[in-house]
Amino acid sequence: MLDFKIKSHGIVSRQFLELNIAGFSGAAAFVKILPYRRNKNKNDELCVFKDHGGTCSTKHTLLKKLANENGVEEIKLFLGIFKMNTLNTPKISSVLEKYRLLEIPEAHNYLKYKNEIFDFTRKNSKPEDFVYDLIEEVEIQPEQIPDFKFEYHQKFIERYLKENSQIPYSPKKIWEIREECIAALQK
Structure with missing residues (x-):
């Protein structure tokens, strides 16, 4: 590092x-x-x-x-969308089961240095927690938090639901379910 x-x-x-x-x-x-x-x-x-x-x-x-x-531009900030599920995020299992969902698209920020991912979200966080379920990512700047991240995530959810028409929820409802998942993570 x-x-x-x-x-x-x-x-x-x-x-x-x-x-x-x-x-x-x-x-x-x-x-x-x-x-x-x-x-x-x-x-x-x-x-x-x-x-x-x-x-x-x-x-x-x-x-x-x-x-x-400190002039260290090689450290990059990224926004990634990954499929949050019961395997990579066990604490949300009951929420996903309640709504009969296998996964929910979640936006996640992390750092990259020389194409290596670093995750400092929690004391036990590691890239393997999400990298295998990463769908897409984009480099961003600090000032793009929180507005750009929110908009990017919302647009992704709309696209995701169009591509997964079997999911019976609106983008608004998926966002509410996501909020329940985030609440479960804070317990």
């Missing part, structure tokens, strides 16, 4: 340095052990620190901003 010394005086770099975290690998380890939870204000650059936790979006955006502040 790439590691670099934090030298910038940017807002994100300063926050890590104040915590006596002097390198990227330490910052990534710190973020990874923070609880998975939704942030009060995703547009706040420091929301992961303020809320003492975050989602795949806010945690990876924070690390990408740290890399950017």
Whole structure:
């Protein structure tokens, strides 16, 4: 894994340095052990620190901003859509069973360095949790969170339902089911 010394005086770099975290690998380890939870204000650059936790979006955006502040452009932020199911996400089993679904398309953020995927969402997260069920991915910039991610995910769900006409739910209902899945992950 790439590691670099934090030298910038940017807002994100300063926050890590104040915590006596002097390198990227330490910052990534710190973020990874923070609880998975939704942030009060995703547009706040420091929301992961303020809320003492975050989602795949806010945690990876924070690390990408740290890399950017320190001139390390080789670390890329990605948005991927994967088939979330009972094998890769066991905590959602009861929700999928309730709606008789095998899977639900989920948007996930992660980092790439030299085409290797890194996932710092949870302390036990690893790329193998989703990479085998990855349908598509696109590189994004930190400022595209949350709006672009939401719109991209919504459009994907519409396409997915057109391609899977046997699924008896509207895009709105699939989104509601997805929200139930996310709630199950936070328990």
